[in-house]
Amino acid sequence: MPHDRSPARPKAGPVLTYKKAGVDIEAGDDLVERIKPLAAATRIAEVVSDVGGFAGLCAVPKDVDDPVLVSGTDGVGTKLKVAFLTGVHDSIGFDLVGMNVNDVVTCGARPLFFLDYFATGKLDPSVAERVVGSVAKACKESGCALLGGETAELPGMYADGEYELVGFAVGVVARKKIVDGTRVKEGDVALGLASSGLHSNGYSLARKALFDTMHLSIHDRPPELGGQSVGEALLAPTRLYARHVQAVLAAGVDVRAMSHITGGGLPANMPRVLPVGLALRLERRWLHAPIFDLVRSAGVEEIEMRATFNMGVGYVFVVPPGDADRASEALQAMGESAIALGRVVRVPVDVRFEERVQWPE
Amino acid sequence: MPHDRSPARPKAGPVLTYKKAGVDIEAGDDLVERIKPLAAATRIAEVVSDVGGFAGLCAVPKDVDDPVLVSGTDGVGTKLKVAFLTGVHDSIGFDLVGMNVNDVVTCGARPLFFLDYFATGKLDPSVAERVVGSVAKACKESGCALLGGETAELPGMYADGEYELVGFAVGVVARKKIVDGTRVKEGDVALGLASSGLHSNGYSLARKALFDTMHLSIHDRPPELGGQSVGEALLAPTRLYARHVQAVLAAGVDVRAMSHITGGGLPANMPRVLPVGLALRLERRWLHAPIFDLVRSAGVEEIEMRATFNMGVGYVFVVPPGDADRASEALQAMGESAIALGRVVRVPVDVRFEERVQWPE
Numbered sequence: 001m002p003h004d005r006s007p008a009r010p011k012a013g014p015v016l017t018y019k020k021a022g023v024d025i026e027a028g029d030d031l032v033e034r035i036k037p038l039a040a041a042t043r044i045a046e047v048v049s050d051v052g053g054f055a056g057l058c059a060v061p062k063d064v065d066d067p068v069l070v071s072g073t074d075g076v077g078t079k080l081k082v083a084f085l086t087g088v089h090d091s092i093g094f095d096l097v098g099m100n101v102n103d104v105v106t107c108g109a110r111p112l113f114f115l116d117y118f119a120t121g122k123l124d125p126s127v128a129e130r131v132v133g134s135v136a137k138a139c140k141e142s143g144c145a146l147l148g149g150e151t152a153e154l155p156g157m158y159a160d161g162e163y164e165l166v167g168f169a170v171g172v173v174a175r176k177k178i179v180d181g182t183r184v185k186e187g188d189v190a191l192g193l194a195s196s197g198l199h200s201n202g203y204s205l206a207r208k209a210l211f212d213t214m215h216l217s218i219h220d221r222p223p224e225l226g227g228q229s230v231g232e233a234l235l236a237p238t239r240l241y242a243r244h245v246q247a248v249l250a251a252g253v254d255v256r257a258m259s260h261i262t263g264g265g266l267p268a269n270m271p272r273v274l275p276v277g278l279a280l281r282l283e284r285r286w287l288h289a290p291i292f293d294l295v296r297s298a299g300v301e302e303i304e305m306r307a308t309f310n311m312g313v314g315y316v317f318v319v320p321p322g323d324a325d326r327a328s329e330a331l332q333a334m335g336e337s338a339i340a341l342g343r344v345v346r347v348p349v350d351v352r353f354e355e356r357v358q359w360p361e
Numbered sequence: 362m363p364h365d366r367s368p369a370r371p372k373a374g375p376v377l378t379y380k381k382a383g384v385d386i387e388a389g390d391d392l393v394e395r396i397k398p399l400a401a402a403t404r405i406a407e408v409v410s411d412v413g414g415f416a417g418l419c420a421v422p423k424d425v426d427d428p429v430l431v432s433g434t435d436g437v438g439t440k441l442k443v444a445f446l447t448g449v450h451d452s453i454g455f456d457l458v459g460m461n462v463n464d465v466v467t468c469g470a471r472p473l474f475f476l477d478y479f480a481t482g483k484l485d486p487s488v489a490e491r492v493v494g495s496v497a498k499a500c501k502e503s504g505c506a507l508l509g510g511e512t513a514e515l516p517g518m519y520a521d522g523e524y525e526l527v528g529f530a531v532g533v534v535a536r537k538k539i540v541d542g543t544r545v546k547e548g549d550v551a552l553g554l555a556s557s558g559l560h561s562n563g564y565s566l567a568r569k570a571l572f573d574t575m576h577l578s579i580h581d582r583p584p585e586l587g588g589q590s591v592g593e594a595l596l597a598p599t600r601l602y603a604r605h606v607q608a609v610l611a612a613g614v615d616v617r618a619m620s621h622i623t624g625g626g627l628p629a630n631m632p633r634v635l636p637v638g639l640a641l642r643l644e645r646r647w648l649h650a651p652i653f654d655l656v657r658s659a660g661v662e663e664i665e666m667r668a669t670f671n672m673g674v675g676y677v678f679v680v681p682p683g684d685a686d687r688a689s690e691a692l693q694a695m696g697e698s699a700i701a702l703g704r705v706v707r708v709p710v711d712v713r714f715e716e717r718v719q720w721p722e
Contacts, residue, residue, distance in 0.1 A: 117434050
């Protein structure tokens with residue numbers, strides 16, 4: 001812990017050793033030294049350092065009344081396979097932090113700290129450094145401390161050059177300020193934040209569509225992508241919405257619900273934060289990255305596209321109509337144009353979960 | 362999150378679907394239903410339920426003054442391979458919770474909550490249920506809530522029948538009650554808690570020794586194991602020490618340091634909590650599970666054994682001599698016989714890290 005991932009130990013020369021069994025403690029020690037400054041750069045005031053050889057310590061902020069901890073864990077799915085194929089390991093950490101921290105902030109929480117787990121068959125410290133370095137950069141951008149992590153060398157568990165990457169995020173919110181959707185009313189407005197592409201969901205389907213069905217390679221630059229390669233489009237890092245959420249809350253907007261659009265898309269993720277009997281009516285179309293159209297063109301029907309991918313919207317705020325301008329202005333002030341997606345409408349209480357998002361004709 | 366691991370989504374019949382791409386949402390939904398009651402049984406008073414579709418919520422206990430959160434993440438290493446070989450998936454969760462929660466409590470923290478990440482190539486809900494069920498049981502035994510988790514189906518990432526398992530634990534301690542080893546003094550007493558076997562460290566070496574060098578199989582019952590099979594001995598679940606720690610702290614013992622003996626054994630884990638210039642002198646031998654001797658007999662030198670395995674001691678308390686009896690009695694009251702390992706002695710400040718544990722001749 002605290003990236004003290006492989007304790008120092010005797011380097012003896014016995015008959016059968018841990019190193020001979022495939023676990024290279026020295027490579028691990030090397031990595032720890034490389035990661036230290038990256039993690040240190042993410043420190044926030046609450047981090048309690050120089051303490052806790054076995055764990056990461058972080059104080060509960062004193063300015064949060066009746067604090068509730070908000071936590072989540074997630075990986076980045078088979079987007080990893082795209083990183084392996086392209087050899088680009090500098091952005092996957094943004095996906096990892098995005099998948100976790102974007103979830104945590106939906107409750108109105110301020111991110112506090114993050115931990116990562118990196119596992120591989122044979123440790124390549126330079127790859128691991130790039131991966132964990134990108135985790136650290138994304139933590140910094142999200143305003144949370146990279147408090148610790150684990151690097152596991154598991155001989156025989158992963159194919160050569162592959163790795164698993166898992167994240168854990170913890171945030172904090174005052175109990176009275178928890179955002180949970182229960183106050184959403186008919187007529188409330190949904191404001192969306194654009195996604196950068198697929199983010200970190202639906203890659204098994206996208207890879208099957210692009211590679212197996214269309215026979216594209218990661219290096220191909222089909223005209224639909226406007227100059228980007230398939231690999232570049234697929235690797236577009238997940239956007240980090242923590243600062244957007246803090247800005248909207250700080251502007252005093254009465255945020256009634258927030259949704260992170262991940263696996264299952266809008267139809268799966270919006271109803272999670274809408275009271276029964278209410279639905280989101282999407283009233284306009286919006287731009288999305290060209291990768292969505294390319295995947296669709298492989299023969300994925302629209303209903304499956306919408307039920308798998310974020311379709312260009314990575315995060316949604318639900319606010320009262322009178323607060324929509326203030327929210328948009330707070331976002332505009334940080335260079336973000338909110339998408340006026342539509343409104344909350346009344347539907348029969350027995351309408352199917354996934355039909356509580358109505359698409360424009 | 363909250364084991365809402367795969368949101369409901371349309372079951373359409375398109376040309377190319379997520380299911381055809383290897384991700385079975387229905388199997389995931391089935392698993393969620395199986396896991397719900399297991400996780401519910403671990404609830405503690407602080408859990409905030411029916412809230413947080415995207416995250417797990419847990420209040421900070423009000424009776425902890427100036428609360429500091431203590432967190433850690435870890436997997437169970439290649440002990441997983443033994444679970445795969447034996448088909449026994451009912452105890453690996455104890456290893457996972459042990460690896461994480463035993464770390465967190467070394468700071469004097471009370472465990473609060475736990476999250477698990479389970480990833481596999483093709484989801485077998487019955488295996489996943491056994492694994493996550495054992496995580497839930499271990500959480501309950503450690504007094505922490507299983508607050509959420511992620512089940513990831515990653516086609517092509519794992520060999521058939523294999524999976525990855527990662528845990529994340531958060532505890533809380535009053536700032537003034539943080540146990541960090543800084544107050545350890547010459548003459549303090551080290552009390553050990555027995556391990557059940559290898560716990561979750563050194564399996565790459567142990568497997569190489571037993572399977573590759575000694576050509577044993579998991580079903581073999583070598584006389585050294587006294588009736589146990591190799592698989593049974595290797596799978597002995599990691600002991601959970603959270604309740605022991607709470608009992609000793611509740612008895613008013615002045616606990617000056619605690620160490621969870623994991624990878625690197627006593628030589629790597631004791632110096633992490635001893636001030637520079639102090640070392641632990643082990644003054645006696647103690648019993649350990651026969652698996653250690655079997656591994657050694659494959660040709661692993663003693664120094665490598667000690668630097669890889671826990672050698673029979675899973676957790677160590679360092680207390681002033683005057684408090685040793687009280688600590689032992691608190692443990693005895695819960696049926697645990699503490700091992701009087703030895704004492705803290707003075708050594709030159711430049712003595713090598715791993716030589717700060719002195720073994721009996």
